[in-house]
Structures are given as C-alpha cells and as structure tokens.
C-alpha cells in the first residue's frame with residue numbers, strides 16, 4: 256500500500272509566498288499542493304488547521320560525531336539528526352574534515368560510514384586542510400562522482416586544520432574550475448594564536464580569555480581577505496557563522512560591488528551575547544566557548560539587519576556539542592576548552608521567536624533563511640526547501656501560538672548544556688515529516704536510526720562557467736601597441 260499522507264487545512268508557506276492549501280504526499284514525495292485535495296482511501300491525515308506548513312528546515316552547518324581538540328562531540332549522526340527532527344530540521348549539511356595529509360577521499364569515506372546511522376537526510380561540505388596534487392584530484396572526484404559542491408576552509412585553528420593563503424588560492428581556483436562553492440571559517444588564526452599567548456602571559460586562563468583572544472577585528476580581517484581572494488579569482492564565496500557587524504559589513508560592501516558573496520548566521524549569534532563568558536561558574540562560561548565567540552549585543556542587531564537586507568542568507572547552528580567533562584579539559588587553560596555549542600533542535604524556534612514575532616521577518620522570509628536559501632546556494636532546490644509537487648516530502652507543521660521553554664532538561668541532544676537555557680519561545684513545531692513519514696508529533700519523537708539518505712548536490716553549471724570565462728576574459732593582459 257503506497258504510503259500516502261494528506262496534510263489538510265493549513266497555510267503553506269514557501270520562501271516566495273504563503274497560501275491556504277492542502278499537501279498530498281506519496282512514497283516520500285510531494286505530489287500535490289492545492290485546496291480541498293480530498294482524502295484518499297488508506298491515507299494518513301494530519302490536521303493543519305490554524306498551523307503553518309513549511310518546508311523542513313535545512314541546517315547547512317553541523318558537526319555530528321566530530322573528532323576535535325582531543326575528543327569527539329557528544330551527538331553522533333543519529334542523536335544529532337534526531338534532535339534536529341524534533342526542532343523541524345529535516346536536512347543537515349555536515350563537514351568532512353580531513354587531518355592535514357589525510358587523503359580527502361579516505362576522510363570522505365570515513366564520514367560517509369559514520370553518517371549511515373542518520374535519522375534524517377544529510378550531505379557534506381568537504382574541508383580542504385592541506386594541499387598537494389592529490390587534493391586537486393580528489394576535489395574533482397568528490398564533485399563529479401560524489402555530489403559534493405562545496406569545499407570548506409578554516410582560516411583559524413593554527414597548528415591544526417588552518418589553511419594558509421597558498422592553500423586558499425589553489426583550492427578556491429580549483430573550486431571555480433569544478434563549479435563548486437568555496438566556504439570559509441573566517442578568523443585570522445595567526446592573530447588568534449598570538450592573542451591567546453598574550454592572554455595567558457597576563458595570567459588570563461579562564462573562559463573569559465576566549466572572546467578576548469578573538470575580537471571582531473580578527474574575524475573581519477579574514478572575511479575581507481577571503482572576499483578579496485575570491486574577487487581576484489572570480490569565484491563566489493560563502494562565509495560561515497558570520498558573528499560580528501564588521502564581517503557583515505564586509506560582505507555588504509562586496510555585494511554592493513556586485514561580487515557573489517554569501518553569508519551564514521548562527522541562531523546562537525543572533526540571540527546569545529558574550530556575558531556568559533564572565534560567569535564565575537566554569538561549566539556555564541566554558542559551555543559558551545565556540546568560535547567565533549558570542550559577541551556583545553550590538554552585533555546581534557547588525558546580523559538581523561543583514562538578514563533583513565539580504566546580504567546574509569542562511570541560518571545554521573554549528574551544532575558541535577561537548578559535555579562539561581570534555582569542556583573541563585580547559586579548566587586551567589581556555590585554549591584547551593573544546594570549541595563548540597549545540598542548537599540543532601532550537602534553531603528554528605529561537606529564530607521564529609526573535610525574528611517573526613518581533614516583526615523583523617515575515618513567515619516567508621523565515622522559510623528563506625531557515626531552509627530555501629541553503630537549498631538554493633548548495634544546489635538542491637526545489638528538491639529541498641520548497642513545498643511543491645515533485646519535491647521531497649520534508650515538511651514541518653508550525654503552531655505560531657504555542658510556547659515552549661528551552662532547556663537541557665527537555666532537549667533531545669545528548670549534550671549536557673543548552674546555550675538557550677530557560678528561553679521561552681512562542682512558535683513551535685507540532686509535527687515534522689521526513690521523506691513523507693511523520694517522525695515527530697506533539698513531543699513524540701519517532702526518529703528512525705539509519706532512515707536518513709546521503710543527498711548529492713550537483714556542481715553548479717551556468718554562472719560558474721560564465722564566471723570562469725569572465726575571469727579569464729578580464730585577466731590583466733599586456734597591452735599590445
């Protein structure tokens with residue numbers, strides 16, 4: 256019996272419009288969107304009266320099961336994706352992060368094995384953490400055979416996974432050749448390293464040293480450098496976790512000049528400030544240690560305006576959870592606190608609450624930044640990020656009047672900390688549908704281990720080819736008299 260699901264009586268919200276409509280799903284796909292679609296024999300029916308029906312959330316930045324700073328994150332690909340489903344997120348884009356000198360294809364196969372247990376669909380950005388001819392070759396294999404269309408570069412984390420400028424230049428140029436999007440973690444790792452040493456020389460060893468060693472200028476410099484390199488090479492660039500006004504301004508200026516620069520903002524950076532780093536309780540302060548750090552409040556306004564103005568495009572979480580015992584590795588030296596916080600379950604709720612309820616965003620603009628824009632930028636739209644016939648049946652039913660208080664006590668993540676602790680939000684998911692199946696309903700999570708699929712993301716064709724031609728056309732040439 257084909258699995259048929261009818262979502263009836265809701266308001267369907269896509270990034271471009273909202274309309275009252277039913278949604279009919281069959282065999283994991285959306286087959287019809289329209290009024291009064293009628294109930295077919297054997298169909299499961301979800302009553303969406305008074306609810307919004309939105310495309311399932313896409314979180315383009317997570318780290319499940321990440322080995323990092325001497326330990327491994329608490330959430331693996333099952334628990335992390337299950338937590339995402341409980342919050343309305345039905346697709347994550349995670350990261351394959353090879354050790355320097357580790358063949359990219361070896362790391363990719365390792366991560367693919369880890370992700371088999373995922374409860375929701377998933378895809379991977381692949382990090383370029385070193386360079387030689389094998390990296391040049393493996394990037395082509397990943398694009399042409401594995402459906403990878405984005406390559407990550409860490410400009411921070413010196414003596415670990417940090418890229419120097421030569422690697423950035425070679426990899427960005429290779430990405431353009433292949434029709435892939437280069438992305439960056441924009442912090443100047445040399446400056447961070449120096450400031451960390453200076454903090455410790457001054458006797459600052461606690462978590463308060465973390466933001467002091469990563470001021471906004473350190474992020475702005477790297478963002479501007481990545482933007483400049485991409486501009487000269489003629490390749491688009493996507494900057495992950497933009498956390499400060501200065502980096503957001505750098506993106507806005509580049510876009511005003513017509514450069515293809517895209518920005519991502521974390522739910523945490525939009526709603527959590529830096530006061531926690533001065534909390535005398537180590538676990539609370541260390542629980543907020545992630546990079547770039549949470550900033551003082553004025554930066555949040557700049558990020559919201561960037562989303563409203565359209566020079567910041569996606570929202571994510573950088574879900575990378577370490578428990579108190581793991582964070583305690585840095586008890587006497589803040590540089591050893593594993594960097595990372597959670598959020599994959601809370602992202603859509605905190606952004607709806609702070610963004611839509613405040614009047615900053617319409618429901619359609621919310622869908623754009625929570626789902627559709629990530630699908631477009633990473634070339635899986637409208638399969639993902641849109642409620643339309645033929646798309647995957649990944650949806651979330653959203654009750655704009657219901658409230659929930661976010662807490663570690665109720666979170667699905669295996670982490671033992673929640674940066675949104677105690678925050679009461681209005682606007683919550685009441686049902687999440689993944690591949691046409693109801694996997695979350697009124698608090699009952701039915702995430703199935705291994706049900707998630709690897710999502711191939713095709714290389715870009717048009718504008719990258721055009722841009723490659725353009726950059727050759729406009730390359731400086733000797734003037735012949």
Ligand SMILES: C[C@@H](CNC(N)=O)C(=O)O
Nearest residue numbers: 545546547573575594595
């Ligand atoms: C390593 C990873 C997660 N940790 C973090 N953001 O602090 C990242 O830098 O994105």
Ligand SMILES: [Zn+2]
Nearest residue numbers: 440496546547
């Ligand atoms: Zn990062």
Ligand SMILES: [Zn+2]
Nearest residue numbers: 316317318573
């Ligand atoms: Zn990250």
Ligand SMILES: [Zn+2]
Nearest residue numbers: 578579580581
């Ligand atoms: Zn532990």
